[in-house]
Amino acid sequence: MAPLEHGNTAHLLPNTYKQIIASWLTEDTPTFDYGGFVVGEDPKTATLYAKSPGVLAGVPFFDEVFTQLGCSVEWHAQEGTFLPAAKPIAIATVKGPSRNLLLGERVALNTLARCSGIATKSRRLLELVRKAGYSGILAGTRKTTPGFRLVEKYGMLVGGVDQHRYDLSSMIMLKDNHIWSKGSITKAVLAAKSVGGFVVKVEVEVQSEEEADEAIAAGADIVMLDNFTGDGLKASAANLKKRWAEKGRQDNVEGYLCNDIDIISTSSIHQSTQHVDFSLKIDH
Secondary structure, X not given: OOOOOHHHHHHHOOOOHHHHHHHHHHHHOOOOOHHHHHHOOOXXXXXXXXXXXXXXXXXXXXXXXXXXXXXXXXXXXXXXXEXXXXXXXXXXXXXXXXXXXXXXXXXXXXXXXXXXXXXXHHHHHHHHHHHOOOOOEEEEOOOOOOOOHHHHHHHHHHHOOEOOOXXXXXXXXXXXXXXXXXXXXHHHHHHHHHHHOOOOOEEEEEOOHHHHHHHHHHXXXXXXXXXXXXXXXXHHHHHHHXXXXXXXXXXXXXXXXXXXOOXXXXXXXXXXXXXXXXXXEEOO
């Protein structure tokens, strides 16, 4: 996918993300703020430090946490920038009442760390496949953390990878359970096309070239070659593209590094991903 204009990434977010952040703050302080009683509301300045290397991602979420708490944030690094962080780097200044700085600290840091970790892994994997000569699309999957999908998908975008599908409404993806429940690939695809119309793409997960042929013939827009070996996958992808191109049909297939394969979809971008380490310290 094309690089994002990092100054405009906040414009991607729905207004509902502010409600999500409000719920996070409520979760973190459901009753009494004992620490806030200790520090009071004297105006203070805090510095945000990046303490490990990574791509900075999640700026709008960090900003909104502190906006809701009546604090201001001034950034010294841009969203999408790689932070070398061989030693702690000051990347933002946060100003506000002591109590509110501490109320937002952990919520903001956790979000920034997770989002930046996903952006970092996304960019590294994208650089790896490009170096290996792959020119197709690299995408993340729907295997995201419940309640945190917006942050994780946003991190993928900042890191430069595609979405595959954001949720169940984004694309119709027919897996083995759908096909077994309906009776056949053809029946499942036709049912999906009847409700998705021309707007929603239909993707079918297949276990063989024969299943892929059936899916394409039934009208699937995308076939996913699932659980193929590396060499077997490359051969099958080449065979399918040649066979169906000759019939006037081009379809996306997903898998490993081979330019007969149009999309690689992986959950490694956002599962078991190491976070980028940040800390927020009140100046003294």
